[in-house]
Amino acid sequence: MEVKCFDRATLEGILRFPGVLETVESVYRSKASGETVVWPTVTHYFDGKDAVMDIRSGYDMGNEVYGAKMLATFPHNEEKGLPAFSGILVAIDGTTGLPIGIMDASFITSMRTGAAAAIGAKALARPESETLMVVGTGRQSLFMIGALLTAFPGIRTVLCAEPLHMENAVPYAENCPAKMKEMFDIDTDGIAFLPVKDLKEATGHADIIVTITRSTAPIIMRDWVREGTHFSCIGADMEGKEEIDPAILRDAVVYADDVDQCVRAGECELAIKGGVMAEEHISGQIGEVLLGQKPGRTSEKEITVFDATGLALLDLAVAKQVVEGYEDGTKINL
């Protein structure tokens, strides 16, 4: 059987945010319609290597694609000149069981994660939002900004915050416009990119806050947050990770990409384990809001949170889009 293979460089040339946003939104809708299956994630920590890998898999019946994504983070690779973060994705035709695509998973993961943050915001944030704050200046954070700027053309200010080393936000914010153009072909004329010096103060100015750090303790506190703020909590995707004060979750309208997964390993995990909120406080999955089955935000004043832990379904649907839409990949026989 012939399988199309796509490396990272090819995917970088192909994938753009408007398309990925549409795909991610369609998967969230399918999921809320019961047309998807998320299989249990396998996670393994490598003793003594400071490394972790996971295997996420699922089946999107709407798109008739299933498969698995295997991601690995091996920080010591950089000492050997190898990528610290890598991944491979296998997409299989749900009508035949035959593989249709094999591709680098790192770029797709970044793109669909940015898109997830943006779709969560589109569903829950105030539509007139003008000020975005992105907390975290790692490589993933640029994808958050690119996706949010695509979903919210009205954004005029992007606050860039690096909670561990505040000063790193200065060069980061300076480079942002060039990066947006280079990576996503996004023009940022008329948008101010500002480094955050005082996280408390900046929090009070933001309409939308995306958290994308590796934090294991709250970075943003409840009493810093003004009414009407939306959070897309992206960084907390494994047990023990936490980015915002559990009291924010307690006082907010909360939706998840997948409720069980967020309870187990998302931003909600520690808030629930700590007894600050009950599992039932999660209103549902984001797809229910997109389908109009659940209300989402019901007033200008509510704080809203979208807790996303990541779904292989998103990657698989993007992979199918790539396989069907492009001939650029290398073809191999398997």
Added chain:
Amino acid sequence: MEVKCFDRATLEGILRFPGVLETVESVYRSKASGETVVWPTVTHYFDGKDAVMDIRSGYDMGNEVYGAKMLATFPHNEEKGLPAFSGILVAIDGTTGLPIGIMDASFITSMRTGAAAAIGAKALARPESETLMVVGTGRQSLFMIGALLTAFPGIRTVLCAEPLHMENAVPYAENCPAKMKEMFDIDTDGIAFLPVKDLKEATGHADIIVTITRSTAPIIMRDWVREGTHFSCIGADMEGKEEIDPAILRDAVVYADDVDQCVRAGECELAIKGGVMAEEHISGQIGEVLLGQKPGRTSEKEITVFDATGLALLDLAVAKQVVEGYEDGTKINL
């Protein structure tokens, strides 16, 4: 990163039983030494398609390889001229998290499954065994015969049994010598291949019996079995499958490839659920016998059973052997 890809035809040209037997034996030893991790299997039945897929994954620390194997059985594919059984395997370097090999999984699965049956027999059957009976004449059964003939050069008679359609064993047995030569380069001069007409009688003549059917009810009954017989039970690899009378298991010395997996989905499953034997009756895993940690067979008269449900670890170790040993694969960038 560069990844080597191997299709089925290339693998058929590369893999031979002596090598695969050695690899499978080494993995069983590693597993018994605690140097492997078997991650939970994901299984999915496709409603209305009569189809099933599974994702098996694990980590072999001895060989420093981890990864996943995705197998699919879509019987209706044959109506479309597509393979009913297919699979893909991704092998990843355990020291870097980077993929090293992507390959067709169907041929490797067949080879390592034959090798598993043979290694189980090597560990538990009487070494002077001369008569092999293979129950089942599906495509997998030829791999059983090839592997057993390799592990037991003293075998003089191969009894071929097809429990559902006895008469099918006649052409099967006739074709066996040519198939052994063609598929595995095995000469069968001096070996008689005989179709089984009376399964009860044939059972009483066999030294080693390999069961490789899709049966969900016992095919071989306890009182047909003579002292000293060894069984390698291969066909029962999912819940609800069963090939031999639970009373055989009750009266035998039983080892598993993986105890938990065999209790959940192997030949032992229904014997335990039916209350015929206790889980504790399983003496341990086959690697413990290979390492000399457990006795295995202790007399000429004992009946022994090796229950194998299949381990992705075997496939991954074979895949690593392929990637390291051969340049024949197509190289792709990922």
